[in-house]
Amino acid sequence: MGGITLQDAGYSAGGKVILSGLSLHLEEPRIGIVGRNGSGKTTLLRLIAGLVAPSAGTVRVDGINPFADRKGALSRLGILFQNPEHQILFPTVEEELAFGLRQQGMPQRQALEAARAALAAEGRGHWAKAPVSTLSGGQKHWLCLQAVLLMAPATILLDEPFAGLDLPSIARVSRRLAALPQRLVTISHDTAAVAGADRVIWLEAGRIRTDGPPAEVLPGFTAEMARIGEADADADLAG
């Protein structure tokens, strides 16, 4: 079966339940996941990406288990971490880009050539040898997205893709993302980032609160956030 399927999936860590009873079938091209801080958005994304195994239920992507079958997962799922520092593994730009290709079985030389070609196509050929430590925050973000795109996964999971970017960068990245043929699953606490999605899932305390088109989900979400904001919004600990 195509798409991402969660069946009664849950995740607990250190005795705390972070996600529970999630049953979802995701196949729309643009999916948004909204929720407050600590609602389990990032954990859900990591669960789908196969970075963590569910402690209950199952997660399947096109029928495969993304946690156990990493080879199968690589062509199906790419994930953009919220913090580029947590994603970048290599000292130079070209090595960072080539790594994923090499993991997909491309020989090192070809992988490096593909990385340089991708940089040149974006007018950044001179970045190839640059140390990643010299890049600005926005440039690191761009590099991470590019590294994921080079692997050409069918679905890209985006964790707060606009966090920390300045306004021109946000415009550029959203234009870039909108043009992608891939399925995108975007998590955000900002309704603007998911307003154009085909489907929005509102996550609250590790469970699905509402699930539907943005016009149905977002007004309720916005109203609830405003209501909580009136009260003390931030006293509860996550989990």
Next chain:
Amino acid sequence: MLTLTSPVETPLHRLPAGAKLAALAVFTLVLFRLSSPLPLAGAAALVAALHLPWGRTFALHALRMLRPLWPFVAVVALWHLWTRDLHGGAVILLRMVAAVAAANLVTMTTRLSDMLAVFETLARPLSPILPPRRLALAFALVIRFIPTLSDRMALLAQASRARSPRRPGWRLAVPATLAALDGADQAAEALRARGGSD
């Protein structure tokens, strides 16, 4: 090693990394066979001469890169002045400075990826116990995360300074260690997200 990259591109950059490393090994071996000051001074002069044709910036940068050596030079010189063994002192000092300067010269003029490729080739006989790609990945991770860790240390020191009048000193050891472990977890997850190390 990280700051050891040359500010200017020289013709030495175009020589194969393996040849440079082999020449360095031979040169260092010869340094240790020479036992009188005059030939050693010649060897040191040769190293110096190899720096000069690439311009002032390059030579000055190389000189700055020798800075960590000076305390040792001072200690060795004082000791040999004290024992009145000027001959022995000159031999050790010339040998030390020439060897380190030559090694720096190779590092400065060799791209890291080329250096790693040489190590990967050399480590091939070990491949049953140490897969070369894993070794290369380990090198890359070290080089990637050393500046990150030192940035993290600097941030911790600033965070401490922002709220404490005292120098942070050893009090940063625990948070810095935890940050390093955190970083390791994040790197492991990032590796997993793109296929692990196999």
